[in-house]
Amino acid sequence: MKIKNVLSALLAAVVFASSAFAVEVNKQEIESVSEDAVVFENYVGPHSVINTAEEIAAIGTGLGQTIAKNVETPATAGFAAKYQIIHAVDPNEKGKLDADIFIIGPNATVDHIKNVRRIIAAYLVAAYGYSDTDSKTLATFVTVYNAVYRGKLDYYQSKYKKVVTDNLTSDKAGIALSYKEWPGKTQLIIPLNDLNGGLSTVDTSVISDKKVVESMQEDDDKNVSTRKDMVDIKEREADNAQKKAETAQKKATEESNKLKEQQKKTAEAKKEADTAKKEAETAQKKAEENPDDKQAQKEAEEKKAVAEQKQEEADNQAKATEEQAKSTEDARNEAAAAQATADTKRTEAQNERQTIAEDQQKIIKEQTANENAATVYGLKAVDELGVLSSLVKMNADNGKVIKESPVTVIRSRSIYEAGETFVAIAGTNVGNGAVKLVLLDNENMEIIKESAETVAENSVLVQGGSDYYCVIKEGDKWVVGKFNANLEPLLKSPVSVKPATPITITSKGVMVTSTNNRPVLLNAQDLTLITDSASTNAK
Numbered sequence: 001m002k003i004k005n006v007l008s009a010l011l012a013a014v015v016f017a018s019s020a021f022a023v024e025v026n027k028q029e030i031e032s033v034s035e036d037a038v039v040f041e042n043y044v045g046p047h048s049v050i051n052t053a054e055e056i057a058a059i060g061t062g063l064g065q066t067i068a069k070n071v072e073t074p075a076t077a078g079f080a081a082k083y084q085i086i087h088a089v090d091p092n093e094k095g096k097l098d099a100d101i102f103i104i105g106p107n108a109t110v111d112h113i114k115n116v117r118r119i120i121a122a123y124l125v126a127a128y129g130y131s132d133t134d135s136k137t138l139a140t141f142v143t144v145y146n147a148v149y150r151g152k153l154d155y156y157q158s159k160y161k162k163v164v165t166d167n168l169t170s171d172k173a174g175i176a177l178s179y180k181e182w183p184g185k186t187q188l189i190i191p192l193n194d195l196n197g198g199l200s201t202v203d204t205s206v207i208s209d210k211k212v213v214e215s216m217q218e219d220d221d222k223n224v225s226t227r228k229d230m231v232d233i234k235e236r237e238a239d240n241a242q243k244k245a246e247t248a249q250k251k252a253t254e255e256s257n258k259l260k261e262q263q264k265k266t267a268e269a270k271k272e273a274d275t276a277k278k279e280a281e282t283a284q285k286k287a288e289e290n291p292d293d294k295q296a297q298k299e300a301e302e303k304k305a306v307a308e309q310k311q312e313e314a315d316n317q318a319k320a321t322e323e324q325a326k327s328t329e330d331a332r333n334e335a336a337a338a339q340a341t342a343d344t345k346r347t348e349a350q351n352e353r354q355t356i357a358e359d360q361q362k363i364i365k366e367q368t369a370n371e372n373a374a375t376v377y378g379l380k381a382v383d384e385l386g387v388l389s390s391l392v393k394m395n396a397d398n399g400k401v402i403k404e405s406p407v408t409v410i411r412s413r414s415i416y417e418a419g420e421t422f423v424a425i426a427g428t429n430v431g432n433g434a435v436k437l438v439l440l441d442n443e444n445m446e447i448i449k450e451s452a453e454t455v456a457e458n459s460v461l462v463q464g465g466s467d468y469y470c471v472i473k474e475g476d477k478w479v480v481g482k483f484n485a486n487l488e489p490l491l492k493s494p495v496s497v498k499p500a501t502p503i504t505i506t507s508k509g510v511m512v513t514s515t516n517n518r519p520v521l522l523n524a525q526d527l528t529l530i531t532d533s534a535s536t537n538a539k
Contacts (some may be wrong), residue, residue: 038147038215041178041382043111045427046436046450047408056115059083063466064126067100071127071195074163081105084121085336090163097203098192099164100127103139104175106184109431116175116182117143120190128201133465137229138202144174145207146188148215150174159206164189180430200237200341204230213352220403222359231349231356238345240309245338247308251331262321266314273314278305373397377422377442379415382408389413391422391445411435414461416468418485421448423468425461437461437470437487451487456499464524471499480512480527493527495520 059078062083066077072091078084084103102120110116118140121135130138149155153170172187193203208230216223283303287296375397379389391405407426415424420442429434437451456478459471467490472481474492478499482491493512501513509530510522521530 011202038144039177040113040143040147041180041408042113042406043179043409043428043433044405044407044447045430046434046438046447047432048434049109049432053118054116056110060119060122060124061126062122063119064128067123067127068325078103079105079108083108083119086167088161088164088167089192090161093161093163096161097159097164097206097238098195100162100190100192101164101167102186102188102190104169104182104184104186104188108183110182111179111431111433113143113179116188120188124190124202129198133229134199134233137233138204139227140223140226141204141207141212141230142188142190142202144215145209145212147175148174148211150176160189160191199233199240204234204237205344208348208352213355217359222363224356224359224363227352227356231352233452234345234349234352238342240351241338241342241345245335245342248331248335249340251335254331256328256332262317262324266317266321269310269314269317272312276303276310279303279306370395370402375402377411377417380404381412381413386413387411388428391415391417391424391440393445403445405440407438407440407447409433409446411457412459412461415440416461418461421485423461423463423485423487425455425459425470426450427457429457435459437468437483439487449487450485451489453481453489455481458500460501460503462503462505464510467502469505469510471497471501471503477515480510480522482527493522493526495522495527495529 024411056387063077063083067075067085067087069075071087072089073087074089075087076084079088080103082105084101084105086101089098093137100123102123104110104116110119117136117139121130121132121141124130124135124138125132137327150168151173153165153168153173156168156173157165168189172185173189175186175188176182191203191206192201193206194200213227216227221513283296283299287293287299288297292306376394376396378392378394380392382388382390388408389410390408391410392401393403394400395402409426409428411425411427415422420437421447422440422442424438424440425435426438426447427433429435435455435457436453437455438447439449440446441448451472454473456471456473462469466485468483468485470481470483471478472492479495480493480497480501481489483489495512496515498513498517502511504511505524506521508521511519512522512525514520523526523530
């Protein structure tokens with residue numbers, strides 16, 4: 001999942017030398033990605049506060065447990081300032097979808113789409129009884145779906161009930177691509193097909209429409225694994241719907257047989273009522289012709305009573321037949337709807353399996369080409385000022401990007417090769433973020449280790465031999481720190497420095513700028529002060 005306006009920022013890549021590197025990345029290749037595709041900008045870097053996966057999932061579990069108490073009734077769970085669910089359902093409106101709306105409030109600190117998905121997945125387990133595996137699949141599709149239709153209020157109004165759209169605004173509906181825009185600006189919609197539908201509670205057809213799947217295909221791995229899991233869900237939905245259709249068809253047949261019996265009884269009752277009516281009319285005529293004939297008068301009254309009774313019985317039977325006809329029609333409609341669902345899910349699953357097979361062949365072809373090609377690593381700026389960067393791996397033969405690092409907060413435009421890893425400064429001081437020295441592996445380009453020390457966000461990173469220098473926090477001061485390639489601290493300067501000081505490695509020591517804005521030289525062996533240029537000049 002990629003998007004042009006994110007990736008077409010100022011670019012720089014790396015050609016290896018013994019120090020930091022920077023060359024040009026193939027901008028045309030990156031900009032060839034569809035403008036409608038999706039890539040989430042996550043915070044992937046050090047944190048000042050770290051929540052476990054279990055703690056994050058517990059947010060969704062708590063929300064789900066509240067809604068599960070009565071899924072057929074509108075409800076709200078959680079807190080609007082942080083995380084909240086609006087269970088927007090209306091049984092009186094037909095033809096459109098109910099929905100759960102997941103609100104990420106202004107005080108929320110979630111900064112990675114994986115954690116948004118953890119919350120949603122745990123919610124689906126607690127609220128509707130989904131399995132862990134299915135809930136994770138649905139959560140992935142739900143987030144991409146909401147990114148694809150971000151802000152498209154007309155779309156939501158065409159598909160969802162008024163009780164849903166009344167809670168949406170065009171500037172918040174869906175989810176933004178950047179984690180920076182999530183707090184206070186997210187109304188993530190989970191479409192509900194059948195509140196008591198088990199596996200089919202969430203509308204899988206809606207969250208996996210053509211636009212969503214096309215977006216997922218933009219990923220390097222084309223999201224094959226997750227798409228396969230969705231196919232599996234749909235096939236099980238089809239099986240369930242088929243069983244439901246067969247049961248409903250059996251019931252429809254039974255109801256149809258009952259209708260035939262009722263119709264037969266109605267015809268007989270009507271015939272009896274008509275006969276009784278004629279007999280009553282004949283008796284009444286005879287009584288009128290013989291007003292003094294008491295027996296004729298009596299028979300007329302009796303015949304009239306019988307006719308009225310027979311007519312009442314015929315009316316009741318006709319009503320019963322009408323009710324049976326409705327029951328029969330309902331049963332037939334239920335069977336037809338279930339069969340249509342089974343057919344739809346089966347067709348969707350079959351079509352997607354074919355598409356997945358084609359994508360797998362493309363992946364194999366690309367992997368083969370990349371394995372046989374020379375590769376280089378490079379830095380790509382991810383913001384307009386070029387303050388933050390990410391690492392990319394490129395096919396040196398054709399200039400195509402093979403893989404991009406999920407870490408998009410590398411600082412100082414510098415990164416150093418250290419065996420099978422890279423040393424860099426990464427992070428931000430926003431929210432739970434922190435800036436630290438980190439190691440990235442050269443395969444997945446993910447953070448595998450970070451320093452215990454906090455690094456100045458505008459610190460430079462300089463290599464001296466096999467060691468690395470940067471500015472770190474020491475109490476309430478900033479000092480120069482010296483680290484080995486495993487991020488183990490070797491030395492800390494007793495001299496305080498400017499957090500943005502240049503660090504120059506010379507043959508006589510390490511030159512930095514002290515807090516009084518004077519250049520000073522530090523002994524490379526212990527980082528103690530060698531000379532103070534100001535005091536030297538004074539002498």
